[in-house]
Amino acid sequence: MRHTPDYAVGDAEWVKTLVRENPWASIVSYVPGKGLVASHYPVLLEEDAEGIVLVSHVGRPDERLHELGQHELLVMVSGPQGYVxxxxxxxxxxxxxxxxxxxxxxGTPELLSDEENLAVLxxxxxxxxxxLPEPFLMTATLENDGYARRIVGGTVGFRMKVDRFEAxxxxxxxxxxxxxDRVLDRLREPGPYENRALADRMERVHHPRRGTENA
Structure with a gap:
């Protein structure tokens, strides 16, 4: 990321909110002999942890491609974005x-056991x-629970305490x-750059009270 103070955010709570609202992440690591390795998976906050702690999983064999747990990992999470x-x-x-x-x-992730991974999933x-009005939960029925336990071995879970972040x-x-205000109006108008999610995010930045009501 460009190293300037422009628009920089140093608030850990801001980071947590961004992750909660936008759980899709890009996971990048540098592996000697392989170079850069990138994968894309959902991430979740460990809410009761001190600091920022992310939990997620990768599908096998991505854990070997990343050499997961052996070195630092970069996890990138983006919120609404778009052209102006x-x-x-x-x-x-x-x-x-x-x-x-x-x-x-x-941060450097630690690998989870199958039971820990199943709980995170x-x-x-x-x-x-x-x-959703009728959530479909993994453990809603014995059939769902049994299926989840059969397929969990195809994934590797990890927990990553965030040592530092740039936002x-x-x-x-x-x-x-x-x-x-003109940009907000245009982002909400039908057209090639209609982007209501970005408009709502801008609203929260510029008009916090109104943005909260629209969220």
Missing amino acids: SPGWYDVSPAVPTWNFAVVHAY GRMVEHLEGP KEKMSQDKPQAVV
């Missing part, structure tokens, strides 16, 4: 930009199914409020 046209500003001069929220989290399903949230904070 200078034509929306109604001011000159102006240039195109991209708004985004992202965190780069670093169950919590992850509960987290993702929770918003940024760029949501047009450098623009006058009138410009921000």
